[in-house]
Amino acid sequence: MKKTAEKTGVMKFDRMDYVYLAAITLIALAIRLILRVVTTDDWVMYWDPWISDLKEMGFSYLATDRYDYTPTFVYILWVISRLPINPMTAYKGLHIALDFVAAVIMGKIVWKVTGSRLKSITAYGLMLLVPTIWANSALWAQCDIIFMTFLLLCFYYFFEERPNLAMFFFGMAFVFKLQSLFIFPFLVILWVNKKVQLKHFLWIPVLYFLSIVPAWIAGRPLIDLINIYMAQGAQDVWSLSIKWANIYQIIGNQYFLLEYASSGTWLILGILMILMYAMARKRYRITNEFIVQMALFFAILTPYFLPHMHERYGCVADILAVIYAMMNVKKFYIPLAQLLVSFNCYMAYLSHRGASEPPIYYGVWAFVELGLLIAVGLDIWRFMKNPENLEGSEAVLRKEEA
Amino acid sequence: MDDFLRNFISKKWKIGTFTFTFLDALLAVCITGTGIFLRLPVIDYTVTGPEKIGAIVLEYVLAVLCGAIVHDCTGSRDRAFLTYAILVIYPTVAANGALWNVNAVYYVILFFAGFYLYLRGFKVLSMLSVLAGTGAALYRMWRWGLSLNVDYPLSLTRGWPNFYEIIGSEAFVNLFDKVSMLVLAGLLLTLAYCFARRKVRMTKDLALQLFLFLAVLIPYFAPYMPAWAGYTADIAALLYCMRRKERFYLPMLHLIVSYSAYAYAINGETKLPMVVFSVILLGILVNVGADIYRETTRQTSVQGAEQ
Numbered sequence: 001m002k003k004t005a006e007k008t009g010v011m012k013f014d015r016m017d018y019v020y021l022a023a024i025t026l027i028a029l030a031i032r033l034i035l036r037v038v039t040t041d042d043w044v045m046y047w048d049p050w051i052s053d054l055k056e057m058g059f060s061y062l063a064t065d066r067y068d069y070t071p072t073f074v075y076i077l078w079v080i081s082r083l084p085i086n087p088m089t090a091y092k093g094l095h096i097a098l099d100f101v102a103a104v105i106m107g108k109i110v111w112k113v114t115g116s117r118l119k120s121i122t123a124y125g126l127m128l129l130v131p132t133i134w135a136n137s138a139l140w141a142q143c144d145i146i147f148m149t150f151l152l153l154c155f156y157y158f159f160e161e162r163p164n165l166a167m168f169f170f171g172m173a174f175v176f177k178l179q180s181l182f183i184f185p186f187l188v189i190l191w192v193n194k195k196v197q198l199k200h201f202l203w204i205p206v207l208y209f210l211s212i213v214p215a216w217i218a219g220r221p222l223i224d225l226i227n228i229y230m231a232q233g234a235q236d237v238w239s240l241s242i243k244w245a246n247i248y249q250i251i252g253n254q255y256f257l258l259e260y261a262s263s264g265t266w267l268i269l270g271i272l273m274i275l276m277y278a279m280a281r282k283r284y285r286i287t288n289e290f291i292v293q294m295a296l297f298f299a300i301l302t303p304y305f306l307p308h309m310h311e312r313y314g315c316v317a318d319i320l321a322v323i324y325a326m327m328n329v330k331k332f333y334i335p336l337a338q339l340l341v342s343f344n345c346y347m348a349y350l351s352h353r354g355a356s357e358p359p360i361y362y363g364v365w366a367f368v369e370l371g372l373l374i375a376v377g378l379d380i381w382r383f384m385k386n387p388e389n390l391e392g393s394e395a396v397l398r399k400e401e402a
Numbered sequence: 403m404d405d406f407l408r409n410f411i412s413k414k415w416k417i418g419t420f421t422f423t424f425l426d427a428l429l430a431v432c433i434t435g436t437g438i439f440l441r442l443p444v445i446d447y448t449v450t451g452p453e454k455i456g457a458i459v460l461e462y463v464l465a466v467l468c469g470a471i472v473h474d475c476t477g478s479r480d481r482a483f484l485t486y487a488i489l490v491i492y493p494t495v496a497a498n499g500a501l502w503n504v505n506a507v508y509y510v511i512l513f514f515a516g517f518y519l520y521l522r523g524f525k526v527l528s529m530l531s532v533l534a535g536t537g538a539a540l541y542r543m544w545r546w547g548l549s550l551n552v553d554y555p556l557s558l559t560r561g562w563p564n565f566y567e568i569i570g571s572e573a574f575v576n577l578f579d580k581v582s583m584l585v586l587a588g589l590l591l592t593l594a595y596c597f598a599r600r601k602v603r604m605t606k607d608l609a610l611q612l613f614l615f616l617a618v619l620i621p622y623f624a625p626y627m628p629a630w631a632g633y634t635a636d637i638a639a640l641l642y643c644m645r646r647k648e649r650f651y652l653p654m655l656h657l658i659v660s661y662s663a664y665a666y667a668i669n670g671e672t673k674l675p676m677v678v679f680s681v682i683l684l685g686i687l688v689n690v691g692a693d694i695y696r697e698t699t700r701q702t703s704v705q706g707a708e709q
Binding site for chain 2: 329
């Protein structure tokens with residue numbers, strides 16, 4: 001395992017950096033400005049009617065069951081509905097702004113874990129050029145960048161060794177999207193290795209509860225609000241994989257819909273249990289690279305077996321793969337392949353292919369994703385098998401056993 | 403008599419500082435003739451005019467120029483000569499002018515002239531040559547685009563199996579044509595920034611690798627690339643192989659991709675789906691990119707050690 005430097009100081013820029021940062025920011029902004037005009041189905045079917053209702057009904061809209069996203073997201077839509085500008089411009093503008101915020105955090109993370117100004121600045125630039133990032137916010141009018149920004153903040157504060165704040169931001173990510181739970185098992189491993197305390201996990205239910213209080217006050221039943229993610233999961237069940245390249249694209253995604261939906265969920269729970277058991281048996285030296293490896297592994301693994309996964313559900317793995325490659329340049333192929341899979345799934349939806357296959361069959365992409373899973377899994381395996389990475393006394397014990 | 407002939411063909415001749423054998427001269431004459439005879443059977447497929455004849459002549463000049471580049475990069479006379487011999491009969495080069503009358507050599511030769519001038523130390527002239535080549539290439543593609551007589555293109559690719567074959571080439575054409583140029587500009591800017599920041603020592607090897615990388619990268623992401631968009635990379639891959647023979651598969655694979663794109667444009671079909679060729683190109687891009695990374699790491703440490 002490569003040792004990576006840690007920088008806590010403030011990064012200093014020179015003229016060349018400023019020129020690059022300015023130019024890449026302008027390019028990224030231009031990309032988003034070009035794409036902002038696209039009106040997608042998600043906008044027409046969900047956000048636009050929701051905003052129209054919010055305009056008409058005001059905050060009392062929150063009492064209704066017309067929305068199946070968490071109330072926190074609807075509060076944002078409520079603010080947008082109050083603004084005197086075109087709702088789609090406001091909506092996309094907010095998410096585009098968050099793209100840049102996420103890119104800055106990405107740069108700070110890479111600075112923190114590599115100590116390289118060059119890598120940090122190029123990470124900012126590359127984050128803005130990543131197609132699944134600009135396509136998500138500027139083209140698709142999706143909102144994944146919100147929870148991804150919070151997840152990035154979560155990682156940043158883990159690297160800063162401030163677990164309380166890190167878990168606060170994880171809780172914030174959960175408040176917006178259930179997909180943040182893809183990487184939850186890695187938090188358990190951190191807990192086993194004394195990097196997080198049990199009390200820090202309380203942020204997740206506390207923040208979620210606080211986030212639903214306004215909607216509860218507005219009049220929506222509490223049980224409805226608590227179960228909102230369950231209700232979300234009950235929709236879009238017409239296929240075992242909703243255009244995500246996972247195991248169901250190999251074994252067939254249109255058969256045993258009900259049976260496999262349930263069994264698949266139990267299967268991934270079983271897999272996660274076995275993995276957590278294997279990883280929790282010993283104490284490891286928790287390096288920044290190990291944190292990213294674990295999170296990336298779970299970000300790929302969970303949607304690989306969970307049924308009903310959407311096209312966009314590789315987005316957490318997308319950004320983690322970029323951080324991973326920045327920490328270890330030899331792994332450059334991981335973000336390359338991950339982004340290719342992910343963007344291909346985006347395009348399968350955005351180009352209205354319907355049920356027809358993309359130019360490269362989903363089955364092939366699913367094997368590519370499996371290859372990535374194995375590649376990252378082997379990295380973790382090698383890390384765990386290296387005696388140097390076991391916590392002090394364990395290393396001694398192993399020697400004695402030998 | 404036998405021994406006389408055997409000795410004769412391997413006897414060294416000298417004209418000034420230039421030494422050669424009869425076999426060298428024989429191959430030079432024969433391969434030059436072969437190049438002509440290779441083109442003659444297909445020349446009637448399109449109209450033959452002064453532009454096409456000029457292009458064929460320039461293809462020979464390009465072969466000589468590439469031989470000179472290889473000589474400069476490797477110091478090997480044999481490899482330089484082999485480069486000339488291969489390029490004279492290179493299928494995509496021959497087909498581009500003689501068969502198809504596209505005559506891309508008019509601008510491609512400016513790229514290679516620019517590269518040669520760079521190797522010889524004439525940096526300003528080199529830059530001017532590459533800029534002139536780029537301008538001519540854009541003009542040529544624009545003129546060709548006009549000849550297609552469409553209001554707005556329906557596909558992001560016009561025959562070159564690039565990135566859009568993978569993600570689907572017919573969605574958001576009017577947006578992705580601009581976005582892809584911006585993404586490409588961002589990637590090139592990031593590449594330039596990394597090189598400038600790391601103060602990489604630009605060796606001939608690295609220059610050749612970069613030349614090939616850009617020749618593959620730009621048509622891979624640029625929109626509306628025609629089937630002959632790999633012309634420059636075809637030749638650059640050969641030059642790279644002459645420098646690093648273990649990379650023999652690069653020109654081979656690129657040539658297969660390139661000629662398949664020709665076949666698709668001319669015949670209307672290929673035996674393999676175009677997306678397969680896109681994946682091969684991606685593999686080439688990754689391979690050359692990894693070579694560049696290794697070389698820049700080496701050159702950065704050399705530079706550091708020298709300082």
